[in-house]
Amino acid sequence: MRYSPGLMRFRINEQNGHLQIRGIKKTDEGMYTCEARVMARGEIDFRVIKVVVNVLPSIRVRQAVVNATADIGTSAMLACDVDGFPDPTVTWARNDVVLETDEKYSLNNDGSELIIRDVTKVDEGDYTCIARNKAGEKEEEVSLNVFVRPTITFLNNQTASELQEQVTLTCEASGEPTPAITWSFGPRVFTEREQVSRGSHAVARRRTPSHAVARRSAALPQGVSSTNCGYFFGKIVFIIIYYYFLLYAK
Secondary structure, eight states: OEEOTTOTTEEEOTTTOOEEESSOOGGGOEEEEEEEEETTTTEEEEEEEEEOOOEEEEEEESOSEEEEETTSSOOEEEEEEEEEESOOEEEEEETTEEOOSSSSEEEOTTSOEEEEOSOOGGGOEEEEEEEEETTEEEEEEEEEEEEEEEEEEEEEOOOOOTTOSOOEEEEEEEEESOOOOOOEETTEEOOHHHHHHTTOEEEEEEEETTEEEEEEEEEOOTTOOGGGHHHHHHHHHHHHHHHHHHHHOO
């Protein structure tokens, strides 16, 4: 074998005259000329060969994890930018099922952006961006996290006598992640230690695979009349809304 000086990736087979290109790259694409000569008679012929180099798709995910809030009529966008030659086609799949434009999903012209409409908790999970061309196929995953806004689902109103030894107020809220419930009375916010010392308790449990519920009961301080129960309710609502904005409004 003989090698062209300075181009060790290219070699010509001495037996058949074939040109071999090692580790071919996109920059090797172009027109190559094969020339045949008979020097004694001055005869010559040549042909031009076009070399096209296909490039395996590459994918750049814009955001590996996308956060969305459920049940408020919003949409979530998952996006991946692809490159390759020829231009790759892009599809999206979830659980090995290819997603197509319908009432739930929509795709832009080149398929790089997937819009999920009216996000709910069941939309949470991994979505696969798939790029294909003649050179091959590449996949990347994008995860969708769906949060559920805090909602008070149970509130146990109480009517009590002014001299009653103890009254327990119970509040239950659902959401994902599990909401924190805090009790207050007027300007005073009860600490966890105070609530425990007064016999209150908190239990977090799973109601469904995709929903969490928090329950907290707190004893009313002695001397608090039943007319203050409504004030407790208003403070609970305010505090849960406050936690919601801390978690999701960024």
